[in-house]
Amino acid sequence: MIFLKAFVVGGLFCVVAQLLMDLTTHKVTPAHILVGYVVGGVVLSAFGLYQPLIDWAGAGATVPITGFGHLLAQGTIQGVGQKGILGAFSGGLAAAATGITAAVIFGYLAAIFFKPKG
Amino acid sequence: MAQPLEIQKKQYKKLVDEIKPRPPLIRNTLGAFIFGGLIALIGQFLLSFFQGQGLSVNDAGTATSATLIFLAALFTGLGIYDEIAKYGGAGTIVPITGFANSMVSPAMEYRTEGLVLGVGARLFTIAGPVLVFGIFSAWLVALLYYFFR
Amino acid sequence: MAAPKKIGAQTRWFQNPPVILACATIVGEKEGMGPLGHTFDKVIMDSYYHEKSWEKAEQRMLQEAMQMAVERAGLSLKDIDFMLAGDLLNQIISANYTARNLEVPFIGLYGACATLYESMALGAMLIDGGFAEYVLIGASSHYATAERQYRFPVEQGTQRPLYAQWTVTGAAGMVLAQQGAGPVITHATIGKVVDLGQQDPMNMGAAMAPAAADTIMYHFVDTGRTIDYYDLVITGDLGTYGKELAQRILINNGYDITPRFTDCGVLVYAPEQDAHAGGSGCACSAVVTCGYLRQEMQKGNYQHVLGVGTGALLSPCSSLQGENIPGIAHAVVIEAN
Numbered sequence: 357m358i359f360l361k362a363f364v365v366g367g368l369f370c371v372v373a374q375l376l377m378d379l380t381t382h383k384v385t386p387a388h389i390l391v392g393y394v395v396g397g398v399v400l401s402a403f404g405l406y407q408p409l410i411d412w413a414g415a416g417a418t419v420p421i422t423g424f425g426h427l428l429a430q431g432t433i434q435g436v437g438q439k440g441i442l443g444a445f446s447g448g449l450a451a452a453a454t455g456i457t458a459a460v461i462f463g464y465l466a467a468i469f470f471k472p473k474g
Numbered sequence: 475m476a477q478p479l480e481i482q483k484k485q486y487k488k489l490v491d492e493i494k495p496r497p498p499l500i501r502n503t504l505g506a507f508i509f510g511g512l513i514a515l516i517g518q519f520l521l522s523f524f525q526g527q528g529l530s531v532n533d534a535g536t537a538t539s540a541t542l543i544f545l546a547a548l549f550t551g552l553g554i555y556d557e558i559a560k561y562g563g564a565g566t567i568v569p570i571t572g573f574a575n576s577m578v579s580p581a582m583e584y585r586t587e588g589l590v591l592g593v594g595a596r597l598f599t600i601a602g603p604v605l606v607f608g609i610f611s612a613w614l615v616a617l618l619y620y621f622f623r
Numbered sequence: 624m625a626a627p628k629k630i631g632a633q634t635r636w637f638q639n640p641p642v643i644l645a646c647a648t649i650v651g652e653k654e655g656m657g658p659l660g661h662t663f664d665k666v667i668m669d670s671y672y673h674e675k676s677w678e679k680a681e682q683r684m685l686q687e688a689m690q691m692a693v694e695r696a697g698l699s700l701k702d703i704d705f706m707l708a709g710d711l712l713n714q715i716i717s718a719n720y721t722a723r724n725l726e727v728p729f730i731g732l733y734g735a736c737a738t739l740y741e742s743m744a745l746g747a748m749l750i751d752g753g754f755a756e757y758v759l760i761g762a763s764s765h766y767a768t769a770e771r772q773y774r775f776p777v778e779q780g781t782q783r784p785l786y787a788q789w790t791v792t793g794a795a796g797m798v799l800a801q802q803g804a805g806p807v808i809t810h811a812t813i814g815k816v817v818d819l820g821q822q823d824p825m826n827m828g829a830a831m832a833p834a835a836a837d838t839i840m841y842h843f844v845d846t847g848r849t850i851d852y853y854d855l856v857i858t859g860d861l862g863t864y865g866k867e868l869a870q871r872i873l874i875n876n877g878y879d880i881t882p883r884f885t886d887c888g889v890l891v892y893a894p895e896q897d898a899h900a901g902g903s904g905c906a907c908s909a910v911v912t913c914g915y916l917r918q919e920m921q922k923g924n925y926q927h928v929l930g931v932g933t934g935a936l937l938s939p940c941s942s943l944q945g946e947n948i949p950g951i952a953h954a955v956v957i958e959a960n
Contacts, residue, residue: 359518366514366569367507373564374506377782378497382823386567386781387600390576393568394608402615415517418535419542419569420510421604428608432616444616448609456605458540459574460597462547467581467593470551472778474670474677474767483820486872490821490829493867495785502782550778559780566780579779583771586676 358414365409365416369393390421397425402433427452502563509562513569517542539570546571550578576600628751631845633812633838635744637751640807642960644757644800646913647691649684651766651792654902654910657892662914663793664691670767670792677767682717684794685710685763686724692796692913693759696803703727703798704755707746709738710763710905712772717763717794727759736831736860737814738762739795739909740932740953744811746799747955756801763794764904773824773939787825788862789898791891795909806920810846810956814838816936818949824942827903828865828888831933834950835861836872838931842954843878850880854925857916858952859908859933860888862900887911908932920959928957 373389397420400406406426409417417423428448435447449456477485517538524534549555555575559566566572580599584592598605628635648663655666665687672680685708693700706725708718709732722729734741742760749755767777769790775781799808817834835858843849850856861869866886873880887908888901912930919925932955937948 358522359515362518363511363515366517367511367565369514370506370510370563370565370568371503373568374503375499377564378499378502382784382825386572386576386775386779387603389564389567390573390600390604391607394604395611398608398611398615402619415521415538416511416514418521418538419514419517419571421568421570421573424539424570424573424604425608425612428612429615432612433619436616436620441617441620444613444620447616448612452608454536455539455543455570458543459547459577459601462544463574463577463581463597463601464593466547466551466578467585467597470553470582471585472579472582472767472776473553474777486819486821486833489868489871490826493864493871494826494829495864497784553778556778556780560782562780563782572780575778575780579776580771582778583767583776586678 361413362416365413366419369420369422393421394425397422398429401426401429424452424455427455505561506563506565509558509565510568511565513542513565513571517569542569542571543574546574547578550575551582573601573604631841633814633841634810634845635748636810637747637808639751639801640809640958641747641750641799641801642803642807643805643917643957644798644803645692645696645805646795646797646917647688647695648795648910648914649688649793650906650910653766653789653896654791654793654891657896659891659911659915662918663910664914677765678712678716681710681712681763681765681768681794682720684765685717685761686721688763688794689721689725689759689761689796692761692798696757696798696800698757698798700725700727703757703759705730705746705749706759707732707742708761709733709742711735711769718761721761734932734951734953735934735936736764736903736905736907737932737934737951737953738905739797739912740859740930740955743797743799743808743955744813744953747808747811750799750801758799759796760799761794761796762905762909764790764792764906766790766792769904773937783899784825786828786862786864786900788827788860788888788900788903789892790904791902791907791910793906793910795906795913797913805960806917806957807960808955809958812838812842812845812954814952814954816949816951818947821948822945824937824948827860827935828862828900829868830935830937830948831950831952832861832865832868833872835869835931835933835952836876838952838954839873839880839929840876840878842929850878850883853883853927853929856880856884856929856931858886858931860901860903861886861933862888862903864900890915920957923959926959930955930957
C-alpha cells in the first residue's frame with residue numbers, strides 16, 4: 357500500500373510542476389521550479405503540514421525536492437529548540453548534510469569521469 | 475506598416491499566440507505523473523530496504539536520497555537522463571534526482587574550462603540558487619519560530 | 624549621384640554581378656541523416672570531430688569547409704583578398720581562430736543566424752566596388768555549443784517546446800569572385816533590426832519573422848519586382864511556425880508569396896528527427912544555401928532566387944535581463960548564369 361501511495365503522491369508533485377511550466381511563460385525554467393519547490397517545502401513544513409504527508413506517503417513526499425525543504429526547515433526549527441538562535445544557523449545544513457555532500461561528491465566524480473554525449 | 479509600433483506589437487503577439495502550438499498537456503502531465511511516480515516508487519523500495527537493514531527512519535531517508543543522487547549522477551554521465559526527461563518533463567525535474575542532474579550536467583560540460591572555474595563553479599549553477607533560497611527560507615522560519623513560539 | 628548602385632531605401636544592385644565560384648559544406652550526423660543529407664560534402668559522425676571540446680570541433684568544421692571551398696574554386700589562400708565570416712559563439716571565436724589559421728585579411732561579422740547572407744551581401748559589394756577579386760565567406764554553428772551558451776547544458780533534463788528549433792551542426796564556405804562560372808549575385812537588400820516584442824528564447828522563429836517579412840517587402844518595393852519574378856524565396860531559419868508567421872505578415876501587407884516560399888530550417892530535418900519546428904543557427908542557412916540550393920540551381924531547377932538570411936539578435940545576458948529579442952534579415956538575389 358505504501359508503494360502505491362508513494363507512486364501517486366510523488367507523481368502528483370510532478371504533475372503540479374508540469375502544469376506550472378506548461379501553463380505559464382517561458383520565464384518559468386526548471387531552476388525556478390526547483391527553487392520554488394524547496395521554498396514551498398520549507399513553508400509547508402513550517403506549518404506542520406509536511407510531516408503528516410511523509411508519514412502517509414513515505415518516499416512519495418521525501419523524494420520530491422520539497423522533502424529537501426522540509427529537512428532544512430525541521431533542522432533549523434529543532435536547532436532553535438536545542439541551541440537557541442544559533443541553531444537557526446546550524447540546524448538546516450546539519451540536517452541536509454548527507455544530501456548536499458552526496459550531490460557534490462557524486463556530481464564532481466561524474467563530471468570528471470564522463471564526457472557529455474551531446 | 476504604418477501603424478504605431480505598440481499596436482503592431484499587440485497585433486503580432488495575437489498572431490504568434492494563434493500560430494504557436496500549445497504544449498500537449500495531457501501527454502506531458504501523464505509523463506510527469508508516471509516518471510515522477512516511478513522515481514518516488516524506487517525511492518520507497520530503497521527506503522523500505524534500508525529500514526529493513528535496521529536503519530532508523532531518518533537514516534534510511536538520507537541513505538535513500540544519497541542513492542538516488544548517485545543513480546542520477548550516473549545516468550546523467552551516461553547521457554541517459556536527458557533522454558528520459560524528454561518524456562518525463564517535470565517528473566524528472568522535481569525529484570531529488572532532478573536536482574542531481576542539474577548539478578552534474580553543467581559541471582560535466584564545463585569540464586573543458588578547468589576543474590575550479592569549470593566543474594567546481596558550474597556544479598552550483600542551479601544547485602546554488604536552490605541552496606540559497608532553501609537555507610534562507612529555513613533560517614527565516616526558525617527565526618520566526620524563535621520569537622513567536 | 625551620391626550612391627549610383629543604391630535603389631530604393633535598402634537595396635543595392637551590382638553592375639558586374641559577383642559570381643559564386645565554389646561552395647563547400649560540412650555537417651553533423653543529424654543533418655547528414657536528414658532529407659538533405661546527400662547534398663552536403665562531408666558528414667561528421669563524432670560531434671567532437673576528434674577535438675577536445677565542441678567549440679574546437681565547430682572551429683575545425685568552419686576551417687575545413689572554407690579551405691575546401693578555396694580548393695574547389697581552383698585557388699589558393701594567397702588569392703583571397705578578404706575573408707568574411709562569423710558564428711554564434713561569444714566574440715565569434717570560431718571565425719577568429721579560423722582566420723588566424725588561414726592567414727587571410729579578415730573582417731569578422733556577427734549577424735546571428737543571418738551571418739552567411741550578411742557576408743554574401745558585403746562580399747558582393749567589395750567585389751563590385753573594385754576592392755577585391757576573390758572574397759572567401761563562411762559561417763558555422765554547433766548544436767552543443769549554441770545550446771550551452773544560449774539555453775541549457777545538453778545533458779540537462781528539459782522538455783523542448785514544440786515550437787523550439789534545433790541548432791544545425793555544420794559549417795559552410797563560399798568563394799565569391801569577380802568573374803567565372805556559377806550563379807551570380809545581382810542585388811542585396813540589407814535589413815533593419817525589427818523588434819515586435821518577442822521575448823521567448825525558445826521561439827526564435829517568431830522573433831525573426833517580422834524582420835524577414837520587412838526585408839522581403841522592402842526588396843519588392845525597392846526593385847519594383849513582384850513575387851512573379853522569382854522561382855523561389857528561401858528564408859534562413861524561421862522554422863515551421865516562423866515561416867507561417869512571415870507568410871501571414873506578408874499576406875496582411877498584400878504580398879502573397881506562399882506557393883514559392885520555403886525555409887532552410889524547414890527543409891533541413893525530417894519531422895521524425897525530433898527537431899520540432901526545424902533547424903536554426905548560422906549553419907542552417909549556410910549549409911542549405913551552399914549545398915541544396917546551389918545544386919538545385921546548377922540542375923536548372925531554379926533560375927531566380929531570393930535568399931533571405933534571418934537572425935535573432937539575443938544574448939544570454941539580454942534574455943536574462945528581460946530584453947526583447949529583435950530580428951534581422953538580409954536578402955540576396957541569386958541568379959543562375
